[in-house]
Amino acid sequence: xxxxxxxxxxxDKDALDxxxxxxxxxxxxxxxxxxxxxxxxxxxxxxxxxNEAYLRLVDQKGTxxxxxxxxxxxxxxxxxxxxxxxxxxxxxxxxxxxxxxxxSQREMEAVAEEKDFDLIKLDEALQELSNIDPRRSRVVExxxxxxxxxxxxxxxxxxxxxxxxxxxxxxxxxLYRYMKDER
Numbered sequence: 001x002x003x004x005x006x007x008x009x010x011x012d013k014d015a016l017d018x019x020x021x022x023x024x025x026x027x028x029x030x031x032x033x034x035x036x037x038x039x040x041x042x043x044x045x046x047x048x049x050x051n052e053a054y055l056r057l058v059d060q061k062g063t064x065x066x067x068x069x070x071x072x073x074x075x076x077x078x079x080x081x082x083x084x085x086x087x088x089x090x091x092x093x094x095x096x097x098x099x100x101x102x103x104s105q106r107e108m109e110a111v112a113e114e115k116d117f118d119l120i121k122l123d124e125a126l127q128e129l130s131n132i133d134p135r136r137s138r139v140v141e142x143x144x145x146x147x148x149x150x151x152x153x154x155x156x157x158x159x160x161x162x163x164x165x166x167x168x169x170x171x172x173x174x175l176y177r178y179m180k181d182e183r
Contacts (some may be wrong), residue, residue, distance in 0.1 A: 053075055
């Protein structure tokens with residue numbers, strides 16, 4: 001996979017064709033993990049998330065792919081951006097957006113009962129954590145959004161698995177406190 005990534009980075013289109021079947025299933029698994037935490041009525045489907053991430057990844061120009069972990073680290077960041085952008089657009093639309101939409105009583109009740117996880121707040125928290133400790137923010141991004149395990153995260157960040165585990169535990173505690181205090 002590393003050789004295919006590097007060949008693709010060098011402009012070999014055939015390498016991309018051979019790479020897609022290898023990464024697509026893993027991207028779907030990562031997307032499924034993200035979507036599992038979302039409201040069942042979420043308007044973005046797993047396949048749409050994977051396809052949008054794939055399109056953005058294919059559009060990456062000049063990226064020197066180091067290895068599998070590096071690719072999935074970038075994929076995690078791309079999926080995070082897609083989900084946050086989608087949540088922002090949705091929040092904008094709920095607040096009126098650029099259009100006036102008439103909702104039926106049933107639709108209004110469904111919106112009122114919706115209890116989405118606040119992905120925008122999580123993104124803000126991760127930005128704040130990044131200002132304080134960029135590596136811990138990356139650990140969360142890779143583990144939560146990328147679905148990488150401890151070893152893969154350590155490889156992507158070029159640190160030991162013990163460091164990743166320590167950063168992961170500290171970051172989770174910090175994020176919990178931030179999210180709790182902000183609400």
